[in-house]
Amino acid sequence: MKIDVHPNTSLVVRDLQGWYAESKVIHGMNFEVHEGEILTLLGRNGAGKTSTLRAIMGIMRKRTGSINFRSEELINKRIYEIARKGIAYCPEERAIFASLDVRENLTLPPVLQSGGMTDAELFQAFPNLQRRASSRGTRLSGGEQQMLAIARILRTGSRFLLLDEPSEGLAPVIVKEIGELLKKLKQRGYTIILVEQNWRFARSVADRHVVVEHGQVVDTFTADVSNTDVSRVQRYLGV
Ligand SMILES: Nc1ncnc2c1ncn2[C@@H]1O[C@H](COP(=O)(O)OP(=O)(O)OP(=O)(O)O)[C@@H](O)[C@H]1O
Numbered sequence: 001m002k003i004d005v006h007p008n009t010s011l012v013v014r015d016l017q018g019w020y021a022e023s024k025v026i027h028g029m030n031f032e033v034h035e036g037e038i039l040t041l042l043g044r045n046g047a048g049k050t051s052t053l054r055a056i057m058g059i060m061r062k063r064t065g066s067i068n069f070r071s072e073e074l075i076n077k078r079i080y081e082i083a084r085k086g087i088a089y090c091p092e093e094r095a096i097f098a099s100l101d102v103r104e105n106l107t108l109p110p111v112l113q114s115g116g117m118t119d120a121e122l123f124q125a126f127p128n129l130q131r132r133a134s135s136r137g138t139r140l141s142g143g144e145q146q147m148l149a150i151a152r153i154l155r156t157g158s159r160f161l162l163l164d165e166p167s168e169g170l171a172p173v174i175v176k177e178i179g180e181l182l183k184k185l186k187q188r189g190y191t192i193i194l195v196e197q198n199w200r201f202a203r204s205v206a207d208r209h210v211v212v213e214h215g216q217v218v219d220t221f222t223a224d225v226s227n228t229d230v231s232r233v234q235r236y237l238g239v
Contacts, residue, residue: 008034008035008036009032009033009034009035010032010033010034010035010069010070010160010191011032011033011056011067011068011069011070011160011191011193012032012066012067012068013029013030013031013032013052013056013065013066013067013068014030014065014066014068015028015029015030015064015065015066016028016029016030016052016055016063016064016065016066016067017063017064017065018051018052018054018055018060018062018063018064018215019060019062019063020051020060020062021062024215025048025051025215026048026051026052026055026060026063026215027048027214027215027216028065028215028216029048029052029065029212029215029216029217030217031210031217031220033191033193034191034207035189035191036186036189036190036191037186037191037192037207037208038182038186038191038192038194038205038206038207039192039193039194039206039207039208039209039210040193040194040195040196040202040205040206040208040209040210041053041193041194041195041196041210041212042196042197042199042202042209042210042211042212042233042236042237043197043211043212043236043237044197044213044236044237044238045197047212047213047214047215048212048214048215048216049164049195049212050092050164050195051215052195052212053089053162053164053193053195054089055067056074056082056087056162056193057079057082057083057087057089057162058074058077058078058079058081058082059079059089063075069082069085069087069160070085072085083112083156083158084112084113086112086113086157086158086159086160087158087160087161087162088153088156088158088160088161088162089153089162089164090149090150090152090161090162090163090164090166091149091164092164092165092168092195094145094146094148094149095149096137096140096145096148096149097137098136098137098138099136099137099138100136100137101133101134101135101136101137102129102132102133102134102135102137102140102148103119103133103134105137105148105152106119106122106129106148106151106152106155107119107155108152109152109153109155109156110156111155111156111157112156112157112158113156113157113158113159114157115157116154116155116156116157116158117151117154117155118155119155122151122154122155125151125154125181125184126147126148126151128143128144128147129144129147129148129151132144142169142170142174143170143171143174143177143178146166146170146174146178147177147178147181149166150163150166150178150181154185159189159190159191160190160191160192161185161190161191161192161193162192162193162195163182163193163194163195164195165195165196165197165198166178166182166194167196167198167201168197168198175198175201178201179201179204179205182194182205183205186205194206197237199233199234199237199239203223203225206223207222207223208220208221208222208223209221209222209223209225209233211233211236213236218236219232219236221233
């Protein structure tokens with residue numbers, strides 16, 4: 001099959017199928033991500049958005065099809081090999097270690113590529129984290145935990161980020177801050193796949209949106225969605 005892609009394409013997903021044990025949850029996903037863009041995967045609960053990120057990262061082991069990243073096939077690669085290619089995953093549950101402090105949480109993952117942000121740069125970008133550097137994970141607010149989870153992957157040098165619902169459960173003012181952060185990362189050349197159910201937030205940051213239903217892509221929108229398209233998106237999301 002000839003794959004016709006945008007010249008600036010970073011990641012191409014073709015006919016991706018994925019399983020948890022015997023249960024198939026990804027049923028032939030097709031989409032691509034361009035270098036330097038923010039792409040959202042939108043969809044209702046259980047649509048298969050998180051599973052798609054987990055399949056790209058190699059956390060979901062049983063998967064078939066093609067995940068081509070900068071001309072390299074990842075479908076048979078293991079999680080540590082995929083991480084070394086420069087892809088990082090920030091899970092919905094944030095995975096902050098409760099008994100470690102902010103600095104320890106930040107420095108736990110290894111630096112995998114050159115060009116990652118230094119501790120000083122990170123503390124400058126996230127002043128809250130600097131103020132709370134010695135606080136344990138359990139003492140952080142939801143917003144601080146989310147910032148820490150993102151800061152932690154920026155330190156590794158990865159420049160292709162998979163972010164699972166960073167806005168979830170956070171106050172609007174913090175969601176706005178996260179939106180500003182994502183825009184800054186985009187300006188610095190990062191490429192981001194964002195899983196979201198918060199359409200307002202997704203719309204404020206992303207270049208394109210892919211709608212997922214039953215483990216498949218059912219529609220795609222660009223950032224300049226028309227009013228008709230907005231009502232279509234809202235129908236998909238049931239809002
Ligand atoms: N660890 C797992 N084992 C078995 N089935 C799972 C597992 N995680 C998710 N699923 C199932 O896979 C399907 C897709 O779930 P997924 O979490 O990818 O959806 P989602 O679109 O990210 O929704 P949500 O926002 O609710 O997480 C659902 O039917 C879900 O029940």
